[in-house]
Amino acid sequence: xxxxxxxxxxxxxxxxxxxxxxxxxxxxxxxxxxxxxxxxxxxxxxxxxxxxxxxxxxxxxxxxxxxxxxxxxxxxxxxxxxxxxxxxxxxxxxxxxxxxxxxxxxxxxxxxxxxxxxxxxxxxxxxxxxxxxxxxxxxxxxxxxxxxxxxxxxxxxxxxxxxxxxxxxxxxxxxxxxxxxxxxxxxxxxxxxxxxxxxxxxxxxxxxxxxxxxxxxxxxxxxxxxxxxxxxxxxxxxxxxxxxxxxxxxxxxxxxxxxxxxxxxxxxxxxxxxxxxxxxxxxxxxxxxxxxxxxxxxxxxxxxxxxxxxxxxxxxxxxxxxxxxxxxxxxxxxxxxxxxxxxxxxxxxxxxxxxxxxxxxxxxxxxxxxxxxxxxxxxxxxxxxxxxxxxxxxxxxxxxxxxxxxxxxxxxxxxxxxxxxxxxxxxxxxxxxxxxxxxxxxxxxxxxxxxxxxxxxxxxxxxxxxxxxxxxxxxxxxxxxxxxxxxxxxxxxxxxxxxxxxxxxxxxxxxxxxxxxxxxxxxxxxxxxxxxxxxxxxxxxxxxxxxxxxxxxxxxxxxxxxxxxx
Amino acid sequence: xxxxxxxxxxxxxxxxxxxxxxxxxxxxxxxxxxxxxxxxxxxxxxxxxxxxxxxxxxxxxxxxxxxxxxxxxxxxxxxxxxxxxxxxxxxxxxxxxxxxxxxxxxxxxxxxxxxxxxxxxxxxxxxxxxxxxxxxxxxxxxxxxxxxxxxxxxxxxxxxxxxxxxxxxxxxxxxxxxxxxxxxxxxxxxxxxxxxxxxxxxxxxxxxxxxxxxxxxxxxxxxxxxxxxxxxxxxxxxxxxxxxxxx
Numbered sequence: 094x095x096x097x098x099x100x101x102x103x104x105x106x107x108x109x110x111x112x113x114x115x116x117x118x119x120x121x122x123x124x125x126x127x128x129x130x131x132x133x134x135x136x137x138x139x140x141x142x143x144x145x146x147x148x149x150x151x152x153x154x155x156x157x158x159x160x161x162x163x164x165x166x167x168x169x170x171x172x173x174x175x176x177x178x179x180x181x182x183x184x185x186x187x188x189x190x191x192x193x194x195x196x197x198x199x200x201x202x203x204x205x206x207x208x209x210x211x212x213x214x215x216x217x218x219x220x221x222x223x224x225x226x227x228x229x230x231x232x233x234x235x236x237x238x239x240x241x242x243x244x245x246x247x248x249x250x251x252x253x254x255x256x257x258x259x260x261x262x263x264x265x266x267x268x269x270x271x272x273x274x275x276x277x278x279x280x281x282x283x284x285x286x287x288x289x290x291x292x293x294x295x296x297x298x299x300x301x302x303x304x305x306x307x308x309x310x311x312x313x314x315x316x317x318x319x320x321x322x323x324x325x326x327x328x329x330x331x332x333x334x335x336x337x338x339x340x341x342x343x344x345x346x347x348x349x350x351x352x353x354x355x356x357x358x359x360x361x362x363x364x365x366x367x368x369x370x371x372x373x374x375x376x377x378x379x380x381x382x383x384x385x386x387x388x389x390x391x392x393x394x395x396x397x398x399x400x401x402x403x404x405x406x407x408x409x410x411x412x413x414x415x416x417x418x419x420x421x422x423x424x425x426x427x428x429x430x431x432x433x434x435x436x437x438x439x440x441x442x443x444x445x446x447x448x449x450x451x452x453x454x455x456x457x458x459x460x461x462x463x464x465x466x467x468x469x470x471x472x473x474x475x476x477x478x479x480x481x482x483x484x485x486x487x488x489x490x491x492x493x494x495x496x497x498x499x500x501x502x503x504x505x506x507x508x509x510x511x512x513x514x515x516x517x518x519x520x521x522x523x524x525x526x527x528x529x530x531x532x533x534x535x536x537x538x539x540x541x542x543x544x545x546x547x548x549x550x551x552x553x554x555x556x557x558x559x560x561x562x563x564x565x566x567x568x569x570x571x572x573x574x575x576x577x578x579x580x581x582x583x584x585x586x587x588x589x590x591x592x593x594x595x596x597x598x599x600x601x602x603x604x605x606x607x608x609x610x611x612x613x614x615x616x617x618x619x620x621x622x623x624x625x626x627x628x629x630x631x632x633x634x635x636x637x638x639x640x641x642x643x644x645x646x647x648x649x650x651x652x653x654x655x656x657x658x659x
Numbered sequence: 660x661x662x663x664x665x666x667x668x669x670x671x672x673x674x675x676x677x678x679x680x681x682x683x684x685x686x687x688x689x690x691x692x693x694x695x696x697x698x699x700x701x702x703x704x705x706x707x708x709x710x711x712x713x714x715x716x717x718x719x720x721x722x723x724x725x726x727x728x729x730x731x732x733x734x735x736x737x738x739x740x741x742x743x744x745x746x747x748x749x750x751x752x753x754x755x756x757x758x759x760x761x762x763x764x765x766x767x768x769x770x771x772x773x774x775x776x777x778x779x780x781x782x783x784x785x786x787x788x789x790x791x792x793x794x795x796x797x798x799x800x801x802x803x804x805x806x807x808x809x810x811x812x813x814x815x816x817x818x819x820x821x822x823x824x825x826x827x828x829x830x831x832x833x834x835x836x837x838x839x840x841x842x843x844x845x846x847x848x849x850x851x852x853x854x855x856x857x858x859x860x861x862x863x864x865x866x867x868x869x870x871x872x873x874x875x876x877x878x879x880x881x882x883x884x885x886x887x888x889x890x891x892x893x894x895x896x897x898x899x900x901x902x903x904x905x906x
Contacts, residue, residue, distance in 0.1 A: 100762065101759075104756060111747075115749065119747075119788070199743065200744075203707040205729050205733040206760055207729065388704075
């Protein structure tokens with residue numbers, strides 16, 4: 094039996110490796126050097142950026158007299174805590190798709206393949222899919238930490254080794270939670286059941302992180318603020334959590350204390366092995382039962398014909414031409430009826446909304462003109478980045494997702510212009526309403542000045558339209574009609590290019606805005622109101638950049654769409 | 660070789676398959692017919708272990724598919740109506756994978772793969788990636804994979820979809836030969852002419868229940884107009900069907 098387990102495992106691994114090598118060969122045969130360079134360059138750029146920001150930030154923190162080194166270590170604990178929580182969450186979502194919704198399982202199950210082999214393979218796939226990105230971003234931060242701490246070389250070795258059992262524990266916890274969801278939620282509601290879980294976790298974390306008594310301090314009392322941060326982040330040092338063992342291991346390794354570092358590593362490793370045993374003895378035994386339960390009890394979904402909600406939408410969209418209205422309603426219904434799509438939007442913007450609603454409890458002096466405007470500016474950046482990510486995830490694949498149904502639209506008398514413009518307006522207005530609400534609400538709560546409120550609202554409005562145009566345009570230039578999976582469509586060349594251009598665009602606009610805001614704040618504090626002209630210049634340049642970011646890809650995308658042959 | 664005892668599957672309140680009793684012997688070519696959403700695919704999925712029966716059980720070569728899944732699966736080949744393939748593997752790599760899962764010796768995998776690829780006229784495309792295959796080519800490749808380990812029981816869901824006339828002829832000949840060799844074939848299809856041409860016995864399922872079972876002549880005898888054509892008999896037997904629900 095053991096031999097068959099290893100034989101089948103080897104077989105799957107060999108097949109997956111072959112598929113990977115074939116993909117690489119295909120890439121080289123397609124003369125995709127440019128794509129490889131662009132994607133490689135993007136990844137390199139992101140790694141470098143994360144490293145530089147982390148290094149500067151950690152170095153700045155380390156310079157605080159007295160508590161600097163302590164704070165640097167706390168950052169490591171917080172980093173591992175965040176990764177740990179993030180990995181548990183992503184393993185729930187990815188595990189659900191990989192273990193229960195994958196077509197591959199349906200192909201492999203009728204084969205005489207051992208169930209533990211199949212389960213381990215799918216678990217491993219979920220682990221890799223959910224872990225690579227956090228690991229990718231974590232690497233430059235750990236290197237920056239090592240350099241700032243002037244760490245012992247042993248630190249870098251342990252940095253690689255100690256994270257593996259941490260990833261395994263997080264993945265198993267995620268899978269355990271997933272199995273609990275599948276077990277206790279009504280079958281059709283598993284995905285919907287996961288959503289309240291994330292909302293509860295989000296609210297719990299927000300309540301946990303908020304300060305019970307807002308502390309009134311001035312900006313000069315930064316060390317005191319740091320002390321407050323240490324106090325309020327002490328949860329990250331809870332010694333019974335696996336991320337604590339990983340952090341302790343690395344802190345000891347950085348200091349060259351090899352014995353304690355090894356001790357914490359072994360604690361982590363033994364727990365990982367114990368979790369594997371738990372998973373194999375408890376979870377995998379239920380796998381087949383739960384899998385057939387999810388397949389077999391899905392039932393028949395009945396949709397009320399012309400329900401009141403859609404009739405209201407139809408009425409509201411009455412000003413559109415019938416063909417465009419039909420397309421908008423079709424997109425809205427498809428989105429609404431796929432929890433995998435809308436739940437992610439709710440999670441992303443939900444977390445942002447919870448944060449904004451908690452603004453007034455943060456431990457800084459909200460009466461300070463400087464802090465209020467600083468926070469408003471950072472909120473704007475966070476909202477813009479979230480919006481960019483969601484556009485990449487949802488708007489870019491819109492045209493590709495028409496996929497094999499594209500002939501329906503292709504044969505319709507509406508033409509590619511209308512199709513492209515429909516995708517653009519729907520995406521732009523959806524982004525506009527959500528982001529504008531968040532930005533204006535947070536700014537009103539912060540009671541920032543009228544001119545700043547207007548500037549933020551104007552900026553996020555421009556960004557909504559620019560990023561929607563960019564996403565729809567690139568989606569038309571680089572469509573992938575073969576795939577029905579949005580995540581797979583986004584992971585291609587077009588998606589990567591969009592990621593980079595979006596980031597560059599957001600950073601450009603934010604940088605352009607930073608300067609007048611700085612002078613505005615400075616002018617307010619010093620009493621010398623100046624540089625209104627420069628603010629106007631910046632707004633003009635921002636508008637021009639946004640216009641170009643929107644229109645140029647849309648134009649090229651339209652031409653590409655006209656030439657598409659299916 | 661295939662034994663279904665009171666096989667039942669319910670989805671919520673809907674009874675997709677209702678107390679199916681059916682026994683198919685070794686070497687028998689059985690055609691399973693029925694209108695859309697009659698319960699054909701649900702039955703097949705229960706036979707191969709992709710669905711668990713709400714009650715009753717299915718035996719393959721004497722093994723209960725739920726209680727002894729590995730033993731039962733070793734004797735089955737299943738070809739779904741819309742097969743999932745590893746798009747980034749070449750045809751020959753796919754067959755090597757399937758052969759490996761069934762633990763066939765390497766020489767057997769190599770020889771049988773070549774024989775089947777040639778039989779289905781895929782030998783020139785054996786090093787192409789599956790993603791570049793047409794739908795019909797994919798169907799043929801799945802058939803190659805299904806026949807590779809010389810299974811005792813072949814369960815096929817809509818095998819002729821997407822096949823050109825020559826490939827369809829080849830498949831029919833191969834299945835007929837397999838049946839003569841003593842292999843059991845359970846084929847679900849809407850192509851009534853194929854059932855007429857190949858099947859030793861025909862079963863018609865409607866709204867989850869087996870409404871007719873027998874040889875072609877026995878089935879046609881059920882036709883009130885004593886018509887000799889299966890199509891008319893089928894339409895008459897299933898005409899009461901009022902509403903279809905996807906299953």
